[in-house]
Amino acid sequence: MAFEKIVFAMKTWKDKVSGNTPVTAAELNRIEKGISDCAKQTNALGDSVSQKLGKIQEASYAGMAWLTIGKSEDDPDRRGLAWSDNELVVIRGGKHVAKVKLTPINVSSDQTDAELS
Structure with missing residues (x-):
């Protein structure tokens, strides 16, 4: 409307x-x-x-933090992220669609203004 x-x-x-x-x-x-x-x-x-x-849902279990937006667990439009110290997971429609391994970086004072590539 x-x-x-x-x-x-x-x-x-x-x-x-x-x-x-x-x-x-x-x-x-x-x-x-x-x-x-x-x-x-x-x-x-x-x-x-x-x-x-929809509803914003947050949880933390199995060593990962979760943030999802959707009307229910079965919502086909449900979207979200899950992350831990070494992994990032993208969720769409309640299913994992991408997973990225996170590598720790050391940031020195001369790198603080550098852009991500």
């Missing part, structure tokens, strides 16, 4: 004075419609955000 701005004209209510604003069914219905429009957009926005991101 595309986000559409809701236009709602606020009213300053006056009670029992000249130029007062009587509480009428039309005014109450106008307020109810404004609240309803806002609630619908808020609910739709929440649904769209959760559909895109």
Whole structure:
């Protein structure tokens, strides 16, 4: 759903004075419609955000840290990373699709600004 701005004209209510604003069914219905429009957009926005991101799951077991994003363990769009001191694993659709062995490097002060190649 595309986000559409809701236009709602606020009213300053006056009670029992000249130029007062009587509480009428039309005014109450106008307020109810404004609240309803806002609630619908808020609910739709929440649904769209959760559909895109899913749940962020973190775990640490078997000597590895895991970070995955998906709606469930069986979500075909589930993505994530798992890593340890010497290995990085890329996860897509709940399956390992790439594994990289990590080699420790020694960084001296003259290498701190070097770019990765």
